[in-house]
Amino acid sequence: MARVTTVVLKIAKSLATITTRFLARRKPEKSVTMFGHIRGAAVIDIDLKRFAYHPKGTLGVIDYSGERFYTIERPWKDNAVSVSCIPENVYEMSWRESPRFGATWHVQDVQNRTYILIHAANYATDVEGCIGLGMGLMGDRVAVSNSRAAVLKFEKMTRDVEWRLNILTAPFAALQR
Numbered sequence: 001m002a003r004v005t006t007v008v009l010k011i012a013k014s015l016a017t018i019t020t021r022f023l024a025r026r027k028p029e030k031s032v033t034m035f036g037h038i039r040g041a042a043v044i045d046i047d048l049k050r051f052a053y054h055p056k057g058t059l060g061v062i063d064y065s066g067e068r069f070y071t072i073e074r075p076w077k078d079n080a081v082s083v084s085c086i087p088e089n090v091y092e093m094s095w096r097e098s099p100r101f102g103a104t105w106h107v108q109d110v111q112n113r114t115y116i117l118i119h120a121a122n123y124a125t126d127v128e129g130c131i132g133l134g135m136g137l138m139g140d141r142v143a144v145s146n147s148r149a150a151v152l153k154f155e156k157m158t159r160d161v162e163w164r165l166n167i168l169t170a171p172f173a174a175l176q177r
Helices: 002-025 147-158
Strands: 044-054 057-064 067-073 090-098 102-107 116-120 131-134 163-169
Touching (some): 044 067, 090 116
Parallel strands (some): 044 163
Antiparallel strands (some): 090 163, 102 116
């Protein structure tokens, strides 16, 4: 029995040595972002589920890591610059330094659009094609509440995460949890 144990330990040591040498020779595939996030790690998908397309604005919900955030956007007007929400699609996200909003999330490669950000906004008129975040809905308006708190919380939760934004229609999303 002792001889079998010795052989198993020698094999395990050999495998550990080979693995260590292999990993030491590998080139790093990852780079570090401005917030210390390691790029090249698994990318997660975060869904923005639009549940109300209203003439005064578009409402949606993002459920992430046990938290719920509500979104406000302009109404759908065929992706017209500054007056329409962006098309439903999957978008890569990155950080951008905005003169008005500071470091914030930037929705990449929106067809025929530029500088689509996620930032504090309570009403559709507070955005020009961007996405505003809130902690709740305002009962008497097409609007979200506690926007600054929502943005701070969301950015803190996603700062070290590489993610994509999936925008889709989900009429009952606000009713589900």
